[in-house]
Amino acid sequence: MAQAAVEPGLIGEYEERFASSKRMHERAAQSLAGGIAHDGRFIKPFPIYVDHATGAYKWDIDGNRLIDYAMGHGSLILGHNNPEVMAAVHEASGKGTHFGSGHEAEIEWAEKVVELIPSAELVRFTASGTEATLLAMRLARAYSGKPSILKFEGHFHGWNDYLIKGEKPPFESPSNPGVPDEVGRTVAVLPADDLGMVEERLTQGDIAAIIIEPSGGSWTSIPLEIEFLQGLRDLATRTNTILIFDEVITGFRWSPGGAQGRFGIIPDMTTMAKILAGGFPGGGVAGRADIMEGLLFKDDAAWNSNRKVIHPGTYNGNPVAATAGYTCLGICANPEIQIYCDNLTARLRAGMNTVLENRGIDGCVWGESSVWHVILGYKVPNRAAGDLRAPEGIPSDVLKASGKAGLNTPLAIAMAIEGVDLFNGGGLLSIAHTEEDIDFTIEAFDKSLTRMQADGLV
Ligand SMILES: Cc1ncc(COP(=O)(O)O)c(C=O)c1O
Numbered sequence: 001m002a003q004a005a006v007e008p009g010l011i012g013e014y015e016e017r018f019a020s021s022k023r024m025h026e027r028a029a030q031s032l033a034g035g036i037a038h039d040g041r042f043i044k045p046f047p048i049y050v051d052h053a054t055g056a057y058k059w060d061i062d063g064n065r066l067i068d069y070a071m072g073h074g075s076l077i078l079g080h081n082n083p084e085v086m087a088a089v090h091e092a093s094g095k096g097t098h099f100g101s102g103h104e105a106e107i108e109w110a111e112k113v114v115e116l117i118p119s120a121e122l123v124r125f126t127a128s129g130t131e132a133t134l135l136a137m138r139l140a141r142a143y144s145g146k147p148s149i150l151k152f153e154g155h156f157h158g159w160n161d162y163l164i165k166g167e168k169p170p171f172e173s174p175s176n177p178g179v180p181d182e183v184g185r186t187v188a189v190l191p192a193d194d195l196g197m198v199e200e201r202l203t204q205g206d207i208a209a210i211i212i213e214p215s216g217g218s219w220t221s222i223p224l225e226i227e228f229l230q231g232l233r234d235l236a237t238r239t240n241t242i243l244i245f246d247e248v249i250t251g252f253r254w255s256p257g258g259a260q261g262r263f264g265i266i267p268d269m270t271t272m273a274k275i276l277a278g279g280f281p282g283g284g285v286a287g288r289a290d291i292m293e294g295l296l297f298k299d300d301a302a303w304n305s306n307r308k309v310i311h312p313g314t315y316n317g318n319p320v321a322a323t324a325g326y327t328c329l330g331i332c333a334n335p336e337i338q339i340y341c342d343n344l345t346a347r348l349r350a351g352m353n354t355v356l357e358n359r360g361i362d363g364c365v366w367g368e369s370s371v372w373h374v375i376l377g378y379k380v381p382n383r384a385a386g387d388l389r390a391p392e393g394i395p396s397d398v399l400k401a402s403g404k405a406g407l408n409t410p411l412a413i414a415m416a417i418e419g420v421d422l423f424n425g426g427g428l429l430s431i432a433h434t435e436e437d438i439d440f441t442i443e444a445f446d447k448s449l450t451r452m453q454a455d456g457l458v
Helices: 008-017 019-028 083-095 104-116 129-144 195-202 226-239 258-263 289-295 301-307 319-332 336-359 396-404 408-417 435-454
Strands: 050-054 057-060 065-068 122-126 148-152 187-190 207-212 242-246 269-272 283-287 363-366 371-376 426-428
Touching: 008 019, 008 408, 008 435, 065 435, 083 319, 104 122, 104 283, 104 319, 122 129, 122 289, 129 148, 129 207, 129 242, 129 269, 129 283, 129 289, 148 195, 187 195, 195 207, 195 226, 207 226, 226 242, 242 258, 258 269, 283 289, 319 336, 336 363, 336 371, 336 435, 371 396, 371 408, 396 408, 408 435
Parallel strands: 148 187, 148 207, 207 242, 242 269
Antiparallel strands: 050 057, 057 065, 122 283, 269 283, 363 371, 371 426
16 A cells, blocks of 8 residues: 655654754665665655664654654564663673674573473574574475465565565565565465365465464454464364464563463464564574474484585574573563563553544554554444454455555654654554653654644544
């Protein structure tokens, strides 16, 4: 869906408030493709450029303070510059940033993952979440000897050639520029609400693994029923298909043991990144030992040269990221961390829904755990509940696109003017956020709607 045009009133104020960012964007576009480093950071007319951050806040290059709901794209559940993580990182980086050898920090990191994530018997680290899902698919294909992967409409698993299929609406689009059709043919995409279709597809016998965001597509944008997850688990067990939970967002956020810990539904393999590496670049795959053992070297030359799963990667298990990671996971092992963030986010969702209710504006704020999304311009029959897991009656392609479509661009601009940085039409919280930040945000939302009403947008 195209971004909505923003009316001049809001744009004018935005350009004035963030004048240095406007200039920096013009400069950036001369050397940095599109002036950005991540598609998700694109916003019209220009993104805000940040100078520094601490706790729940970041300051742009004009000195404006913003309450941050991007939080390192979800990696900073402890807030910016958590003192314990930073102290550990300073010490580690003083010892060297890359040994090109094994080291204790990567072992401590793996031990923490095995301790916390129920499905983790063995772990292998990667440099990102995209690489983690890539490796998980390779391991599953090698283990099963089957070529295909089953994924779900609107579920995001990074930008690798395979799993980008069916990620954005229209989900059935055959067009993925740069991805060969042959690659796309090894990935099946289904809606995440029809177990019968999944069962039917599995009968073709070519599916090595099913991969899913256990939160629903794009961290609850497209809600998912727990019964569907449980049904998938049962089907996968019955058909001997590997079930992969992509816990890049939910890992250590939904509970210390991720979504699988929260729901008690245990996959065969788990992919992780973000919180895993404590705000530093890093990812990982964990899972059943018999599948992970595909990575092992054996006293068998034929295995090593023909059947072992290949996995190099310069930055795998980097000592600085490993140190940030195990320090962060050590803190996240305390369930009070997730409970605090969940409660605060419930307060935010409820407060924002009350604002919509009081103003009689169509729309909804929803989410689960410590994430939230907003959509404006849609009648939501069940909004009265205040704190919703799912807006009923809005099609999944609309929900998926809502972060950057419709009224969410002018809303993001209005919220920035009010001192709040949204992330893809919503956000993710941290222990650095306070009740005062939440109340400030609810008020900023109210004021933003006033601005949008003044521009005739709502
Ligand atoms: C569920 C999920 N999987 C995979 C990824 C890809 O991770 P990365 O951006 O580290 O490559 C993301 C990134 O947002 C994600 O949300």
